[in-house]
Amino acid sequence: MKPVFDDLYSDRASGMRASEIRELLKLTQRPDIISFAGGLPNPLAFPLGIIKELTQKVLDRYGEKALQYGTTEGLTSLREAFAENYNAHDIPCTPDEITIVGGSQQGLDLLSKIFLNPGDEVVVGDPTYLGGLAAFRAFQARFVAVPLDNDGMRVDLLEERLEKMRREGRKPKMVYVIPTFQNPTGTTLPTDRRKRLIDLVHEYDTVLVEDNPYGRLRYEGEPLKPIKYYDDPDDPRVIYLGTLSKTLVPGFRIATVVAPPEITRKLVIAKQSTDLCSTTFTQYIAAEYISGGYLDAHMRKIKTLYGGKRNIMLKAMDEFMPDGVEWTRPEGGMFLWTTLPEGCNTVEMFPKAVENKVAYVVGKAFYAYEGGERSMRINFSYPTDEQIMVGIERLAKVIEEEIKDKKAG
Numbered sequence: 001m002k003p004v005f006d007d008l009y010s011d012r013a014s015g016m017r018a019s020e021i022r023e024l025l026k027l028t029q030r031p032d033i034i035s036f037a038g039g040l041p042n043p044l045a046f047p048l049g050i051i052k053e054l055t056q057k058v059l060d061r062y063g064e065k066a067l068q069y070g071t072t073e074g075l076t077s078l079r080e081a082f083a084e085n086y087n088a089h090d091i092p093c094t095p096d097e098i099t100i101v102g103g104s105q106q107g108l109d110l111l112s113k114i115f116l117n118p119g120d121e122v123v124v125g126d127p128t129y130l131g132g133l134a135a136f137r138a139f140q141a142r143f144v145a146v147p148l149d150n151d152g153m154r155v156d157l158l159e160e161r162l163e164k165m166r167r168e169g170r171k172p173k174m175v176y177v178i179p180t181f182q183n184p185t186g187t188t189l190p191t192d193r194r195k196r197l198i199d200l201v202h203e204y205d206t207v208l209v210e211d212n213p214y215g216r217l218r219y220e221g222e223p224l225k226p227i228k229y230y231d232d233p234d235d236p237r238v239i240y241l242g243t244l245s246k247t248l249v250p251g252f253r254i255a256t257v258v259a260p261p262e263i264t265r266k267l268v269i270a271k272q273s274t275d276l277c278s279t280t281f282t283q284y285i286a287a288e289y290i291s292g293g294y295l296d297a298h299m300r301k302i303k304t305l306y307g308g309k310r311n312i313m314l315k316a317m318d319e320f321m322p323d324g325v326e327w328t329r330p331e332g333g334m335f336l337w338t339t340l341p342e343g344c345n346t347v348e349m350f351p352k353a354v355e356n357k358v359a360y361v362v363g364k365a366f367y368a369y370e371g372g373e374r375s376m377r378i379n380f381s382y383p384t385d386e387q388i389m390v391g392i393e394r395l396a397k398v399i400e401e402e403i404k405d406k407k408a409g
């Protein structure tokens with residue numbers, strides 16, 4: 001039957017297609033499969049008791065206000081709590097520069113809404129966060145995809161691209177980076193690259209979107225200052241996205257966009273037509289949580305939980321993976337990026353993995369145009385310790401077969 005609504009859809013919506021990757025991920029929902037495909041926090045890390053207590057407190061103390069519409073920019077006490085917490089963690093900002101959004105995903109959507117015309121170019125890491133690509137694609141962006149190495153985005157190559165674009169009279173609307181424990185690779189940009197990025201966005205007159213959901217999930221090594229720290233206060237170019245999804249709970253849908261005042265004004269207008277305001281109730285609870293000092297204390301618990309899981313996964317990888325397979329050893333975050341030998345293909349291998357009751361995200365999903373055929377992202381925050389050991393052993397067997405097949409073929 002001919003689809004009835006085709007001629008009604010906008011060009012934007014006509015270009016939206018359910019991806020092949022989403023179809024693959026559906027298979028991973030089967031209960032008998034050990035899935036390393038998700039990017040979910042572990043429910044053991046949810047501070048249910050304190051949330052329960054604070055929920056009661058919010059209802060008792062703020063009752064009707066907490067259940068009413070709120071302002072579009074977000075609850076003042078929450079923006080103040082974030083500003084204090086951010087300043088203590090080298091993210092200089094005032095409450096007025098903060099907009100509360102419904103997850104950093106909404107931040108990416110709103111930034112696209114205010115910056116992107118169809119065909120505009122966005123610089124992204126190659127690979128980068130799938131949801132970032134999806135947000136930019138929904139506004140019909142094109143990508144300038146800059147390769148990564150073990151230290152994140154190749155800033156030297158970025159400079160070459162920007163120079164070439166300038167010669168051709170082109171200018172990217174944004175440079176999108178996940179500087180610390182990047183999704184999907186787990187890589188972290190060193191300080192010199194962070195500073196260079198600031199220079200480049202000034203030199204080529206654009207903005208830098210720093211998406212930092214994993215920065216505080218560090219299990220070893222010294223913390224690095226966010227890119228935002230190095231921004232020029234007289235000519236600010238960094239838009240900083242922070243979220244409570246990985247440090248508290250994703251179900252609150254609370255994140256922040258920290259931006260120069262001029263951009264914040266536009267963002268708030270754009271948000272107004274999207275949802276009027278983010279969920280008031282969870283904003284009140286989050287404000288109590290952060291200003292009560294619970295967040296910083298909770299980070300210690302999360303770090304022990306996830307750091308332990310990362311170690312178990314790295315140990316299992318060392319023990320089971322066949323020769324020729326490489327993986328990152330991130331000091332934090334939630335993911336390892338694994339690359340198989342030449343000739344292997346993680347999309348073709350996927351059904352065999354599912355048959356053997358283990359799943360991952362194919363590397364290809366994270367590339368703007370093409371790449372990642374030999375790679376996969378595997379998550380260690382969600383599965384149980386036992387699932388990690390058993391699942392990696394299963395995955396290693398599937399990979400061993402794939403390598404043998406390719407050699408034979």
Ligand SMILES: Cc1ncc(COP(=O)(O)O)c(C=O)c1O
Nearest residue numbers: 039103104105129183243245255
């Ligand atoms: C790099 C990155 N940005 C944004 C998000 C979305 O987070 P939120 O729950 O705050 O919308 C994620 C979630 O996995 C992510 O990995």
